[in-house]
Amino acid sequence: MDSAERDQRFDRATELFDGLNAREVRVVALTWVDNSGITRTKSVPLRKLAHAAAHGVGASPVFDVFLFDDWIIQGRFAGGPVGDLRLHPDLDRLTVLAGQPGWAWAPADRHFQSGVPYPMDQRLQARKAEQSLAERGFTAKAGFEIEWCVGKADTDDWVPATSGAAYGHARQVELSDYCVDVLNALDQQDVEVLQFHPEYAASQFEVSTAPEGPVAAADTAVLVRETIRAITIRHGLRPSFSPKVINGGVGNGGHLHISLWRDGTNLFDGFHDEARQFSAGVLNHIRALCAIGCPSLASYLRLVPQTWSAPFAAWGEENRETALRLIRDNLEVKCFDLTANPYLLVASVVAAGLDGIATQATLPEGLNVDPALLGDVPRLPTSLREAVEEFEKDAVLTEAFGKELAGTIADVRRGEMERYKDASPQGIANVTRWRH
Structure with missing residues (x-):
């Protein structure tokens, strides 16, 4: 992800702000689904959505080895306390949640800090x-x-x-x-x-x-x-x-x-x-x-x-x-x-x-x-x-x-x-x- 794409993501999220604010959205949940089928999340205040879209939100790659009961294993290719990824919300799928007043949702793609897509990201596999x-x-x-x-x-x-x-x-x-x-x-x-x-x-x-x-x-x-x-x-x-x-x-x-x-x-x-x-x-x-x-x-x-x-x-x-x-x-x-x-x-x-x-x-x-x-x-x-x-x-x-x-x-x-x-x-x- 180069600087031009980051700027484009920032501008797009900024354009969405007024409409979301008018609908009284205060928090945006960014979700991904781990290998055990659990939907995990990190959330940002609406005012931080543009920054999250451009630069992502930090999330450890350790989630790849979470079991469904939150027990963490040490895998052959993932696990441990070292490393960080960035969650980038897909703004095309941003949705105001009817069952959670004040909340919106967007599925997130996981990238390395450099902006390169994370090859073990499950949503990337569907893409x-x-x-x-x-x-x-x-x-x-x-x-x-x-x-x-x-x-x-x-x-x-x-x-x-x-x-x-x-x-x-x-x-x-x-x-x-x-x-x-x-x-x-x-x-x-x-x-x-x-x-x-x-x-x-x-x-x-x-x-x-x-x-x-x-x-x-x-x-x-x-x-x-x-x-x-x-x-x-x-x-x-x-x-x-x-x-x-x-x-x-x-x-x-x-x-x-x-x-x-x-x-x-x-x-x-x-x-x-x-x-x-x-x-x-x-x-x-x-x-x-x-x-x-x-x-x-x-x-x-x-x-x-x-x-x-x-x-x-x-x-x-x-x-x-x-x-x-x-x-x-x-x-x-x-x-x-x-x-x-x-x-x-x-x-x-x-x-x-x-x-x-x-x-x-x-x-x-x-x-x-x-x-x-x-x-x-x-x-x-x-x-x-x-x-x-x-x-x-x-x-x-x-x-x-x-x-x-x-x-x-x-x-x-x-x-x-x-x-x-x-x-x-x-x-x-x-x-x-x-x-x-």
Whole structure:
């Protein structure tokens, strides 16, 4: 980043000041998502936004080796007390927060102090994925399904906030004002919601957002989750985005929808050859992708057959138990959950899909039955350890991320495994329940 770009960023933020001040914004939260899927932040008073845009806000690179419970490990390529990075807010995505009066939000890109982009920055990986698509003449659109459970706030245990039936309107009636406030807040923040409904698990809801470019979709996933959190807390309740709120119950997913485009044409509409090859690439790498999209110990409490968690390494048209579900105009990766970093998620899926196109990969026959009934359909990894081993031997994904980031992701996963090696399944559910 040269002086001209710094001046441009400063001027742009200065131009935004009056409008933000008129809307009574006093603080701007700058967020990034770490390798354990936790949204971290540093914030600046509105009057310091221009300086932050131009020169960044200091943040230690040690966050790359934070576990989800804030335990810090020493990785092979990151860790320790030495070093500093700069957080630069993306002013194009600056949003006044409807659920937090006085606050605005912007996703941050991490740079070295020299202004050079930090190669282990997760948002940078999503940007690189968009560039890789463009170099091959493609674009992509993506969107997330965000699932969460609403609990009582006066306990760390799980006490559902509603008693209404799964998918039942009674659940929305019980929390009618809350549901409207969530949707109003998202609308005020220019988040296009496609659908909102009660889900299967106790006191569970889901919101789906409109497709956007990969970086924008990941930004929106962060914004939606933090908006839900803010509105839920303002209602005296508590949200859980965990893959397993209680052991034995149905967990929260974080399904990714993605479509491939060329010259304004959606290649999944009609399932063109490149869309088939892209899907085959994702399927070929799906076991390794679990280290990114199912990155926690709790993820593997969720990925069990006949719970609609899609634990099988297969695809099918409108099949909700295969890892990949082909819909009319997009591919849904159903096995992922919300402990994942959304930037790494879109980056890794794009890398896998482009590998499928480059190698002209072929899809096997799709499944139109419950895979559990067949007995011979390969499973996704059944443990975090297995997923990490698959990731480390996957040259396409590790090369896409680079040696340092790929190694640090594996280090963080192994840190979690070591820290909770003696925990029971319910103990894992308990410690994960309120973290993400």
